[in-house]
Each structure stands twice: as structure tokens, then as C-alpha cells.
Amino acid sequence: MNHSLPVEFGMTVAQFSQWLQTPGLHHFLLISGVLFSLGVFAILTRRNAIMVLMGIELVLNAANINFLAFSRYTTGTLDGHVFAIFVIILAAAEAAIALAIVLNVYQNFNSVNVDEINQLKD
Amino acid sequence: MTMDLFTLAFYLFALITLVSAAVVVFSKNIIYSAFALLFTFFGVAGLYVLMMADFVAIAQLMIYVGGILVLLLFGVMLTTNVISVDIRTGTIQTLPAVLVVSALAGILVGVFWTTDWKVSPSATGFEKTAPRIGELLLSNYLLPFEVASVVLLVALVGAALVARREKKVS
Numbered sequence: 569m570n571h572s573l574p575v576e577f578g579m580t581v582a583q584f585s586q587w588l589q590t591p592g593l594h595h596f597l598l599i600s601g602v603l604f605s606l607g608v609f610a611i612l613t614r615r616n617a618i619m620v621l622m623g624i625e626l627v628l629n630a631a632n633i634n635f636l637a638f639s640r641y642t643t644g645t646l647d648g649h650v651f652a653i654f655v656i657i658l659a660a661a662e663a664a665i666a667l668a669i670v671l672n673v674y675q676n677f678n679s680v681n682v683d684e685i686n687q688l689k690d
Numbered sequence: 691m692t693m694d695l696f697t698l699a700f701y702l703f704a705l706i707t708l709v710s711a712a713v714v715v716f717s718k719n720i721i722y723s724a725f726a727l728l729f730t731f732f733g734v735a736g737l738y739v740l741m742m743a744d745f746v747a748i749a750q751l752m753i754y755v756g757g758i759l760v761l762l763l764f765g766v767m768l769t770t771n772v773i774s775v776d777i778r779t780g781t782i783q784t785l786p787a788v789l790v791v792s793a794l795a796g797i798l799v800g801v802f803w804t805t806d807w808k809v810s811p812s813a814t815g816f817e818k819t820a821p822r823i824g825e826l827l828l829s830n831y832l833l834p835f836e837v838a839s840v841v842l843l844v845a846l847v848g849a850a851l852v853a854r855r856e857k858k859v860s
Contacts, residue, residue, distance in 0.1 A: 591700040593809050596737065597802040599704050603711055603734075605795035610715045612787035615780050618765045622714055622727055625758065629734045632746070640741040644813035646822050650831050652746045653823070656753050657838045661845035663758045667765045668853035674769040683782055 596637035604630035617670050617680040621663065628659050700740055707733030720770060724763050731755050742815040745823055 579587075603626055610623030632652045639648025674680050710729035717723045731754045738747035816822070827835045 589697055591697055591740075593807055594802065595700065595704075596741065598799060599707065599737065601795060601798035601802055602708055603730075604798060605791050606708075606711045606715045608794060609787055609791045612790065613781040613784055615782055616720055616770075618762060618769065619720060619723060621762060621765075622723060625727065625754070625762075626711055626714065626730065629730070629754075632750075633734065633737060636738055636741045636743045636746060640743070640815060641809050641813060642807060644810055646816065646819060646826055647830075649743055649746050649819055649823055650826050652743070653749060653827075654834060654838060656746075656749055657842065660753050660757055661842055663761050664845050664849040665852070667761050668849040670765055671768060671853050672855065680769045681780075 593637055593641040596633055596641075600630040600633040600637070603627075603633065615681040615683055617673070617682050617685075618667075620682060621666050621670075624662070625659065628655055631655060696740065699736070703733045703736035703740065705733075706730075707737065720766055724759070724766055727762070728755060728759055731759065743819060745820040 607623045607626030607630060610626065611620050614620055614623065632655055635648040635652045635655070639646065670680055673685060677685055679685065707730055710726040710733060713726035714723045714730060717726065731750060735747045735750040735754075738744075738750060
């Protein structure tokens with residue numbers, strides 16, 4: 569029996585309400601998981617390349633929430649913060665490059681729909 | 691049954707983050723998506739503050755909201771004909787994506803839920819993070835820090851070069 573599980577099966581309503589009222593590591597992780605899934609859904613389904621980029625930003629934010637949550641609740645060191653800052657830096661670089669590529673693609677194809685762009689040059 | 695301020699703030703920011711992220715993903719209008727992304731970034735910054743990551747929260751606001759979001763909006767405006775009705779963007783592969791994403795979400799939530807994380811009761815948070823992050827960046831993480839600065843420079847030059855390339859007149 570794993571006693572550190574946040575919620576055991578068959579717990580009472582009072583226990584669950586107590587769990588809800590004390591946000592901790594699991595709460596942040598669950599939010600991050602949902603945010604990650606939403607981002608992946610955007611990446612997989614949207615046709616517009618810029619919407620795909622927005623999905624990537626959601627995924628990166630979910631990863632950052634995880635870094636900071638573990639930094640706060642488990643290790644107690646600031647290494648997670650430094651990683652989060654590097655993720656933000658790379659996200660900025662990625663957004664700039666990706667937007668430049670999207671603008672170029674728009675010039676060449678008059679469209680930024682990822683399912684219509686199937687050639688490297690026209 | 692009283693909830694303290696931390697709990698209230700947590701659920702407020704969690705609600706802002708998840709609802710606006712859902713709007714980003716499911717809205718048909720790309721402009722609505724871009725503006726909903728603003729609220730997602732704000733909500734995530736609030737969650738960072740609740741995790742006592744003040745420096746990262748400010749960096750999130752300045753870089754994501756002030757930089758990346760403006761860049762994305764410029765991209766939307768430059769590549770979408772706002773005046774015409776073609777502003778709606780469709781979706782593709784919805785059914786396989788729903789299956790894959792629900793499996794992914796189930797696995798992630800299951801792992802997060804059932805793993806015995808080593809939550810340390812002595813980790814009571816941080817007082818001021820900025821000075822200690824600065825020390826870390828100039829000691830343990832000096833090489834990644836310098837590499838990141840070079841990456842930013844290369845990205846800046848590369849983006850300007852790629853975006854300004856003139857179309858050859860044939």
C-alpha cells in the first residue's frame with residue numbers, strides 16, 4: 569500500500585475535499601498534464617501553421633510548470649528555475665525563427681495551411 | 691469550510707489557464723486564439739508566483755506576453771487576410787488526434803497521480819530567487835548561459851535574414 573498517494577480509492581468525501589483544499593505538487597502536475605494535452609491536440613489538428621506554433625507554446629508552458637513544481641516541492645533548489653529560464657529563452661528564439669519561416673512560406677505559397685504545403689519549392 | 695488565500699488564488703489561476711487554453715485550442719477564429727493565449731500566459735505566470743518563482747514569473751510576462759505573443763500576432767496579421775472571411779482555420783485529423791491525445795492525457799495524469807513523488811516537507815519555498823538564480827547562471831550554468839546568448843544572437847540574425855529574403859522575380 570502506497571501511503572503517499574494523494575487520493576486513495578474509496579476515500580471519503582471529507583478526505584477528497586481536504587485534498588482539494590490543500591494545493592500541492594499533484595495539483596500543479598495535473599494542470600500541467602492537461603495543458604500539455606491541449607497543446608498536443610492543437611499541434612495535431614490545426615491546419616494553420618501559426619496555430620501549430622501556439623500549441624507548441626502551450627506544451628512548453630506545461631513543461632515549465634513541471635520544472636517549477638518539482639523545484640518548489642521536492643528538491644528545494646533553484647535548478648528547476650534555471651531550466652525554466654532556458655526553456656523561455658529557447659521558446660523566444662524558436663518563435664522568431666518559426667515566424668520568419670512562416671512568412672517566407674506565405675510569400676511562396678500564399679497559404680500557411682500545413683496540409684497544403686507539401687513541396688519544399690514550387 | 692474555509693479556504694485560505696493560497697487555495698483561492700490557485701484555483702483562480704488554474705481556471706484562467708485551462709479555460710483560456712481550451713479557447714486557444716478549440717476556437718475557430720485565429721484572432722480569438724491569439725488573444726486567449728494572452729490569458730493563458732497570464733494564468734501560468736500566476737501559477738509560477740504561487741510556486742514562489744517570482745523571477746521566472748516576471749520573465750514569463752515580459753518574454754511571452756511582451757515578445758512571443760506580439761510576434762505571433764504579427765504573424766497572424768501578416769499571413770491571414772483579416773478583411774476576408776477566410777480568417778477561420780479548419781482542423782484536420784480530428785478523430786485520430788482525439789484518440790491519441792486522450793490516451794496521452796490518461797497516461798500523463800495516471801503517472802502524475804500514482805507516482806510516489808518524494809515531496810520534501812522541509813522544502814518550504816524560496817525567499818528571493820533572483821540573486822540565487824544569478825549566482826547559479828554564473829557558476830554551475832555558465833556554459834549553457836553563454837551558449838544561450840549565442841543561440842539568441844544567431845536566431846536574431848537568422849530570422850531577419852530569412853524573413854527579409856526577397857522573392858526572386860521570374
